[in-house]
Amino acid sequence: MLALGLPLVTPTPAQAARQPKIVYLTFDDGPNAMNSPRLLKLLAREHVPATFFLVGQSLAADPEHAVRLWLGGHAVGNHTYSHSNLTLLSPASVRHQILAAQKLMGPGAGKCLRPPYGATNSTVTAVAGSLGIKQVLWTVDPQDWAHQDATYIASHVLSNVRNKSVVLLHDGGGPRGATISAVRVIILALRAQGYEFRTIPACRVPFGGSLIEAAQPRRKPAKPTPSPTLPQPPVTPALKQTGIHDG
Numbered sequence: 001m002l003a004l005g006l007p008l009v010t011p012t013p014a015q016a017a018r019q020p021k022i023v024y025l026t027f028d029d030g031p032n033a034m035n036s037p038r039l040l041k042l043l044a045r046e047h048v049p050a051t052f053f054l055v056g057q058s059l060a061a062d063p064e065h066a067v068r069l070w071l072g073g074h075a076v077g078n079h080t081y082s083h084s085n086l087t088l089l090s091p092a093s094v095r096h097q098i099l100a101a102q103k104l105m106g107p108g109a110g111k112c113l114r115p116p117y118g119a120t121n122s123t124v125t126a127v128a129g130s131l132g133i134k135q136v137l138w139t140v141d142p143q144d145w146a147h148q149d150a151t152y153i154a155s156h157v158l159s160n161v162r163n164k165s166v167v168l169l170h171d172g173g174g175p176r177g178a179t180i181s182a183v184r185v186i187i188l189a190l191r192a193q194g195y196e197f198r199t200i201p202a203c204r205v206p207f208g209g210s211l212i213e214a215a216q217p218r219r220k221p222a223k224p225t226p227s228p229t230l231p232q233p234p235v236t237p238a239l240k241q242t243g244i245h246d247g
């Protein structure tokens, strides 16, 4: 019920048009030596940050991948150690799947989990919760793993995206040329519609000297400023995280 006497304020069409619309692109099952570099090149060229849910054991071939994503302005989430269906595991095994992947991802890993297949239950929720890890599913799924057709993937996403949609895509698990071609179309079309691309808030880890320094060998005495040889966060304005205010 509206309070009497208070004016009802509705945005004008012009005001509504100025409200930023947010979309979250997410990529599962990486890293993948064939797909991930191509995708990252595209995202860098378009200044689009995304959220990557990584499989722990896939990081063995490229252990620095997660940190590079983070330093590149993306967010990194947990997709378990071995892409297991967590609903089939004991609480201890669920915990191991999460923690083993989290450890491999390093300091840029967010406190967020995308359970493989979206399969979750009260046990998974309880274990993740006990670790302070939030589960993140999705709202738009073009099933790019089944439809390796860029036109289909792009049109499904563009037909279903709304403000604050979470789009599920994959950069691992098989050839993803169609997905990467679709991503370019999706970015250009959504940007033309006024969408901004953000990372999932629960997966963000702010760039922090303490975290970066914690990953370096200890020195005596401790330096008050980071070493100039340490990797620095990107300076591209479009990739700068602007705070947690959108989801």
Ligand SMILES: [Zn+2]
Binding pocket: 028, 029, 079, 083, 116, 117
């Ligand atoms: Zn997956």
